[in-house]
Amino acid sequence: MAPVTHQPSSAPDPSAAPRGHGLRRDIDLLEALASDEAQNAGGLGVVRLAQLVGREKTQVSRALKALAAEGIVERDPDTLEYRLGWRLFSLVARTSENRLVRMAEPVMHALSADLEETSHLCVLSDREVLTLLSVSGHSFRVHGWEGRGVPAWQTSAGRVLLADATPDELYVRFGTATELPVHELWALIQEASRQGYARVSEEFEAGLVGVSAPIRDFRGRVVAAINISAPKPRLGERLDVAGHTTAAAAARVSALLGWEPRRTPPPRTRLT
Template identity: 65%
Template structure:
């Protein structure tokens, strides 16, 4: 009975991972039931149970289901096991030094995805970020993760050439403006945003490089402006020191000036 239930759950996940679900951004209960050949009530109960565990998530507006943050987090951790193993102890030290939550992020298409979050146990905790994607253009992590990109590569990644304002308050609306922010981050060795991603929230990120010197991930520290705003640049430099330590663990040896 247990193996049969597991098989049915896997069937649901395979449908939500299919081309139709990916193209539409999710599927309703009726469509999932049709594709799996199961009764609507059974599918609805199974999807609600999977939603409770974070394996799938439901869009509050369309009521359609898609694969959830917890599933992506598990896959991401296994795929980036060496990166996570190198970063985790450094992240613990950084989180406790700054007394803020620290996130390990990677680039996925036009989004920044969090692989791992470490909290120092402060009252403000960033729940549910692991496995979730956020827009590149309005985040410090996004600008850091694109440090190796050229303007031509940005146009390929963002073919529309501009970014919708949506709920974000970032001044970045075009690829040219994003390129300027990336250039500033490359020059400083870190990036920061001041209420660009979310009102009242500030954040900073620095790059993690592999043995070839390529940016493969970023460390991000985000917190309410009332708490981190005045020390944001200091936190940025501390984050950059932490990413340098992780990069060395991955085999990157920066050239020292002669």
């Protein structure tokens, strides 16, 4: 009688899930913690996060504990809610935007010391302005805004970051999804381009004013913005002075990135 040979089972092995499967689930959690809901609330609990990502509460709890152990998320000891952690922002600042951050930080310290206000380094992320770095005029960094996104059309930083966009690109990016009609946003962008900086007064938040100026790379393209924001009673009467000072600081960073202001910018498309 011939010996019986056991053939490998064709049943799927539950442990053989795609290697990126767990990472995808972690990314879903991080995206939920970066949502407007989480930012407005200052964090989200396990139950709400489980609802947002469509997973079991126990699974989400285990994943969050692992992420918290690595500093990717943080848990508030009082509310027990989670928010994005310091290590995530640190990793971002040290990778793709590393050179920009390194060039901008000392200039921003000098600017903040000059104006006695906190300065922010901002980039455009889809329809939002994302803060990469915040510094004060002292020898420390300010983390309250780092990693936080705000609507581009409401901020002075958004108006300078969109300086290279054509009207068609603005319609594609924003459509009718904003509180500000595209033709009005276009006019504000053009005004900021003529002035060399943008200014807002209580348009993003009551009692808050700010100015922003563009940082350009060696091609002359706007890649970032330096922003100064402060309470209106403190900065409101010197917005234009702050705008010119911030524009000079942004130009210094642009020069460090290889931009030569003598180059003539390409002709702009008119809004019809």
